[in-house]
Every structure is written in C-alpha cells, then in structure tokens.
Amino acid sequence: MTAVLSCRNLSRRFGAVHAVDDVDLDVEPGARHALIGPNGAGKSTLLHLLSGVLSPSSGAVALEGRDISRLSVSRRSRLGLSQTFQHSLLFLSMTARENVALAVARRHGVRPWPRRRVHSAVADRAGQALGTVGLADRSEVPAGSLAHGERRQLDIAVTLACEPRLLLLDEPAAGMSPAEVERLGALIELIPPEVTVLFVEHDLELVFRLATTVTVLHLGAELITGTPDEVRASDAVQEAYLGTEGQHTDLFLRPEPAVDPASR
Amino acid sequence: MNAHATVAPTVESAGAATPRGRRDIVRVVLLVTLVLCLVGLPLVADPFATTTATRVLAFALLAVSLDLLVGVTGLPSLGHAAYFGVGAYTAGWLSIHIGIDGPVALLAATLAGASVAAATGWLAVRSGGIFFLMLTLAIGEVLHQVAHSWRSVTGGSDGMYGVPATTVGGVDLANPGFLYWYVLGAFGVGYLLIRMVVRSSFGAALRGIHDNEPRMRALGYPVFGYKLAAFVIAGAGAGLAGGLLVAQQRIVTPDDLGFTTGALVLLAVVIGGAGTLWGACIGAAVVVLVRDYFGPALDGHGPLLLGIVFVIVVYVMPRGVAGVAGIRGKERAA
Ligand SMILES: Nc1ncnc2c1ncn2[C@@H]1O[C@H](COP(=O)(O)OP(=O)(O)OP(=O)(O)O)[C@@H](O)[C@H]1O
Ligand SMILES: [Mg+2]
Numbered sequence: 031m032t033a034v035l036s037c038r039n040l041s042r043r044f045g046a047v048h049a050v051d052d053v054d055l056d057v058e059p060g061a062r063h064a065l066i067g068p069n070g071a072g073k074s075t076l077l078h079l080l081s082g083v084l085s086p087s088s089g090a091v092a093l094e095g096r097d098i099s100r101l102s103v104s105r106r107s108r109l110g111l112s113q114t115f116q117h118s119l120l121f122l123s124m125t126a127r128e129n130v131a132l133a134v135a136r137r138h139g140v141r142p143w144p145r146r147r148v149h150s151a152v153a154d155r156a157g158q159a160l161g162t163v164g165l166a167d168r169s170e171v172p173a174g175s176l177a178h179g180e181r182r183q184l185d186i187a188v189t190l191a192c193e194p195r196l197l198l199l200d201e202p203a204a205g206m207s208p209a210e211v212e213r214l215g216a217l218i219e220l221i222p223p224e225v226t227v228l229f230v231e232h233d234l235e236l237v238f239r240l241a242t243t244v245t246v247l248h249l250g251a252e253l254i255t256g257t258p259d260e261v262r263a264s265d266a267v268q269e270a271y272l273g274t275e276g277q278h279t280d281l282f283l284r285p286e287p288a289v290d291p292a293s294r
Numbered sequence: 295m296n297a298h299a300t301v302a303p304t305v306e307s308a309g310a311a312t313p314r315g316r317r318d319i320v321r322v323v324l325l326v327t328l329v330l331c332l333v334g335l336p337l338v339a340d341p342f343a344t345t346t347a348t349r350v351l352a353f354a355l356l357a358v359s360l361d362l363l364v365g366v367t368g369l370p371s372l373g374h375a376a377y378f379g380v381g382a383y384t385a386g387w388l389s390i391h392i393g394i395d396g397p398v399a400l401l402a403a404t405l406a407g408a409s410v411a412a413a414t415g416w417l418a419v420r421s422g423g424i425f426f427l428m429l430t431l432a433i434g435e436v437l438h439q440v441a442h443s444w445r446s447v448t449g450g451s452d453g454m455y456g457v458p459a460t461t462v463g464g465v466d467l468a469n470p471g472f473l474y475w476y477v478l479g480a481f482g483v484g485y486l487l488i489r490m491v492v493r494s495s496f497g498a499a500l501r502g503i504h505d506n507e508p509r510m511r512a513l514g515y516p517v518f519g520y521k522l523a524a525f526v527i528a529g530a531g532a533g534l535a536g537g538l539l540v541a542q543q544r545i546v547t548p549d550d551l552g553f554t555t556g557a558l559v560l561l562a563v564v565i566g567g568a569g570t571l572w573g574a575c576i577g578a579a580v581v582v583l584v585r586d587y588f589g590p591a592l593d594g595h596g597p598l599l600l601g602i603v604f605v606i607v608v609y610v611m612p613r614g615v616a617g618v619a620g621i622r623g624k625e626r627a628a
Binding site: 083105115122132133139141142143145148149 | 491494495497499505506511512515517
C-alpha cells in the first residue's frame with residue numbers, strides 16, 4: 031500500500047533552531063493520522079512543509095508517489111492537499127457563505143463574466159457545506175463577527191469545500207468549548223474514508239478518539255509512530271511530554287492537554 | 295446578483311422583503327435620473343462646463359480602473375497614470391499619423407494600455423503593500439522619462455500636439471456636446487465592463503486575494519496569475535481612459551502620465567471610497583473640479599486645496615464618500 035503522503039529526511043531550520051529535523055513520515059490512505067508533541071515540537075512547521083507554505087531546508091515530500099517538493103501551495107492544493115491553519119485564516123470581510131463559496135467556486139472554474147447558473151450552484155453548495163459544520167443559520171454573518179469556535183468550524187467548512195483527498199488540520203479544536211469539540215469530533219468522523227486526514231491536536235482525548243495512527247514529534251524529530259495504544263504505552267513519549275518535571279502521571283489518561291491551547 | 299452598485303460583498307439578509315423591494319425601486323429611480331442628467335448635461339451646460347465634464351469622465355474611468363487594483367485586489371498603485379499616458383499617446387499618434395477613426399483609436403489605446411501593463415505588471419505584482427507602491431512608482435517614472443526622451447514619437451516635453459478632432463464614421467466631433475456624448479458612451483462601456491469583472495467569480499477571487507492572500511493560495515488559486523490579470527485589465531481601462539483624454543485635450547504631454555496624475559487618481563479612489571466603483575467616479579469628479587475649476591481661481595493653490603480635501607477625507611470619512619453613503623454593506627472586520 032503506497033502512502034498518500036510521505037516525506038523523507040525532511041528538515042527545516044530557522045537560524046540555529048531545528049524546527050523540523052530529519053523527519054520521515056508516511057500517511058496511509060484513509061488514515062486518521064494524529065501528530066502530537068509539546069509546544070514548539072515543530073508540528074505546525076511540519077504541516078507547512080507538507081502543504082508548501084514553507085520550503086524545506088532539505089528533504090522531499092511526495093503525494094501519492096509523486097514528488098511535490100517544488101510545487102507551490104496552490105498547485106498542491108489543486109492536487110487535493112488542503113490545509114487549515116493553527117490561527118484560522120478566513121476572509122474576514124466576507125460572510126460565512128462567501129468564504130465557503132470561494133473554495134467551491136475554484137472547482138467550478140473562475141471567469142471574469144457573470145454566470146448565473148454556476149453562481150447559484152456555488153451558493154447552494156456553500157450553504158450545504160455550512161450546514162454540515164453546523165453553521166447553516168450563520169451563513170450571512172461576516173466571518174469577522176463570528177465567535178472563535180464558529181470561525182474554526184467555518185475554517186473546516188472552507189477546507190472541506192475544496193474536496194481534498196488529503197486534509198491537514200492544525201489544532202482544529204484549539205479554543206473550542208467542550209460542546210464544540212464534541213461536534214468537531216463527530217464532523218471529522220463523518221469525513222468519508224477515502225479522504226485521508228493528518229491532524230495536529232493538543233486535546234489528547236480527541237486524538238485518541240479519532241486517530242488510527244499517532245506520530246509524536248519532539249524537538250523537531252520523530253519520537254515514535256504507532257497505533258494509539260503503542261504510543262500511549264511508550265516511555266519515551268512520557269518523558270518528552272513531562273520533561274524535567276519528572277511527574278509520573280499517565281498523561282494520556284487525563285483529559286487535560288499538556289498545555290492549555292486556549293492560552294495562545 | 296442584484297442591482298447593487300457596490301464592490302464590497304452585498305448584504306442580502308438585512309431587511310425584510312418589502313423594504314428591500316422599495317429600496318430597489320429607489321435605486322432604479324436614482325439610476326435613471328443619474329443617466330438622464332449625464333446624457334442631458336450638454337443641453338443645459340455651457341461649452342466650458344461640458345468640456346470639464348468630458349475631462350471628468352476620462353479621469354473617472356481611470357479612477358475606476360485603478361479601483362479594480364486598489365479597492366478590489368488590494369494593490370495600491372502609484373504608477374497607474376503610466377498606462378493612461380500610453381493609451382493617450384497611442385490614440386494621439388494613430389490619429390495624427392494614420393488618421394484612424396475615433397473608436398478604432400480607443401481600441402488601440404485599450405490594447406496598448408493592456409500590453410504595457412502586462413509587460414510591467416509581471417514584475418510589479420510579485421510584491422505587495424508598500425513595495426508594490428514603490429515599484430509602480432518606479433515603473434511610472436521610467437515611462438514618464440521615456441515620454442520625455444522619445445521625442446520623435448512623443449514630441450518630448452513639448453507634448454504631442456496637433457491631434458485632429460475625433461471622427462466617428464468620418465464625421466468629426468468638433469462640437470463639445472457631441473464629443474461629450476461620445477466620451478460618455480465609451481466611459482459607460484468601460485465602466486460596465488469593469489463592473490462586470492468585479493462582480494464575476496474572478497472579481498470575488500480578487501477580493502479574496504485582498505482579504506487573505508495566503509488562504510487563497512491554500513484554496514488552490516494561482517494568485518500571481520490573478521493579480522497579473524487584474525493588473526492587465528486595469529491597464530486596459532487606463533489605456534481606454536487615456537484615449538478619451540486625448541479625444542478631449544487633443545494634446546498629450548508627459549505630465550499626463552507623470553507622478554502627479556498617478557497620485558491624483560489614487561487620491562480620487564481614496565476620496566470616493568476604495569472598492570466602490572461609483573465612489574471612485576465621485577472622487578475623480580472632486581479631484582478634477584478642484585484642480586481645473588477652482589484651482590485657477592485659487593492662483594495655483596489647487597494642489598494645496600486637494601491636500602486639505604485629502605486630510606479631511608482621511609479623518610472624517612475613512613471609507614470615502616461611498617462609506618458615508620453607507621451602501622457598502624457591512625463593515626470590514628478589523
Ligand atoms: N517563522 C519562524 N521563524 C523562526 N522560528 C520559528 C518560525 N516558526 C517556528 N519557529 C520555531 O520552530 C519551532 C517549532 O515551531 P512550531 O510552530 O512548528 O511548533 P508547534 O509544534 O506547532 O508548537 P505549538 O504546539 O505551540 O503550535 C519553535 O521553536 C519555533 O519557535
Ligand atoms: Mg503549532
């Protein structure tokens with residue numbers, strides 16, 4: 031089985047900081063692959079290297095066996111790789127519907143003249159996508175006026191509207207209320223199995239609810255990749271998370287994440 | 295889409311059905327009145343006023359084309375007058391040396407504006423924000439210098455004079471009223487075409503780029519190509535406006551594509567409220583009236599007055615005339 035996405039010897043330095051250090055990763059088709067690790071472990075940087083937002087210092091990225099290391103973000107997106115960002119990137123002056131419509135419209139072809147039928151098809155599709163994430167009654171609200179949790183939901187609606195084959199989510203639950211996290215979990219469970227999901231998340235309860243594979247990143251390097259149970263049992267992971275404090279609590283049995291994501 | 299004349303996302307949900315229907319009627323009545331006033335103007339105004347109005351139209355089309363860059367795409371250009379000048383010189387040269395018909399000269403001016411915008415835009419649109427401002431300023435200055443030094447074609451600092459009166463189908467439009475209608479017609483075509491672009495899915499993508507360029511990339515939009523396309527379309531509009539300018543002035547000087555013109559048209563867009571095409575037209579009217587109408591009476595202090603107008607606009611109505619009119623829909627979020 032060839033991996034949907036794989037990277038080899040992927041590194042990215044910022045000056046002296048090795049944000050991502052020689053990482054090999056294979057994301058299998060249909061996987062719900064979680065990427066966890068303490069703050070500053072390089073999770074976001076790794077996602078950015080995969081989606082093309084950042085270019086690597088060295089190493090290669092392949093999508094379904096094809097080397098995409100040199101392709102731009104927009105090319106990778108058109109190949110079916112879509113990303114949400116840790117800090118939601120939305121079109122704040124536009125309504126929720128218009129945000130999603132931009133994602134839908136690209137797939138219908140963009141023209142500099144009006145096309146009524148396409149326009150209404152796009153609007154309908156955008157409305158549906160909003161319904162899926164539970165924002166149906168907020169579709170005409172400017173994205174800038176949405177609450178934080180709603181923005182994250184909108185972010186996912188926009189990304190799903192790209193109809194990706196591989197979805198990269200960077201801390202989708204950050205700053206969400208428990209009810210919103212619950213809905214988010216259900217939403218991710220509803221994503222069709224042919225769409226592969228690679229997600230970064232601090233909420234370990236959510237991670238272990240969804241993930242089929244877990245990779246732990248520590249100081250830019252891959253610590254372990256395995257099934258949720260293997261990772262839960264690993265001593266190295268305990269140490270990486272608990273660091274010098276030397277506490278011996280089982281981190282993964284406690285719902286509290288190591289760091290409060292809402293503080294960022 | 296409905297008949298909103300705005301560029302900003304329109305509000306669909308605001309009122310109930312009846313007030314909205316009423317608002318549409320008000321809008322249609324206003325629009326018809328406006329068109330009648332514009333068309334009827336030469337019948338009541340004296341020739342000098344008609345001529346000024348003609349110049350306002352040419353400048354307004356320039357401002358509308360710039361608004362596609364500044365207000366819609368978020369690319370503030372200081373060198374937009376360059377393509378205006380290219381259009382004016384092209385139409386002027388063809389009229390003098392080949393004696394082509396007015397509309398053909400306008401078409402040539404449009405194409406020339408688009409071509410030069412394509413040739414320079416691929417460099418400019420790689421940057422954004424203040425760098426884009428500086429790059430377009432530099433490009434404008436280079437073309438300004440070319441206009442000065444390429445004497446055999448442009449006439450250098452004396453300008454390209456002796457442009458014959460515009461002819462349409464062999465009939466010449468020496469009468470200011472006829473010329474005004476001709477320019478009004480061409481302005482209308484240019485305005486409606488740019489408005490069509492702004493309201494299309496391509497226009498929505500340009501607004502997306504304005505709002506959040508990285509996300510547009512993540513959505514798979516080839517942002518560079520879109521910005522270049524917007525730049526070329528804006529250049530075409532500026533070229534057409536230049537063709538209209540020379541039809542009225544019948545002389546082109548390097549000043550027409552200089553820094554002052556570029557700054558004035560940017561001022562017009564800001565006064566009108568960037569992102570609103572009709573606002574840009576109002577801004578253009580204010581700028582031309584202050585410069586050409588009140589300016590001489592102020593003994594050369596027109597620019598000072600414009601400076602004051604600018605400061606007032608920035609402080610009192612940060613979203614321009616259109617913002618005050620409140621038709622732009624919901625606020626942009628901070
Ligand atoms: N643009 C940048 N310039 C310099 N250093 C950076 C940059 N981006 C990230 N870093 C550094 O790289 C390291 C990894 O950062 P990254 O954001 O990838 O971590 P993360 O695992 O996503 O952390 P968090 O859980 O806080 O989101 C950190 O030390 C960070 O300071
Ligand atoms: Mg991060």
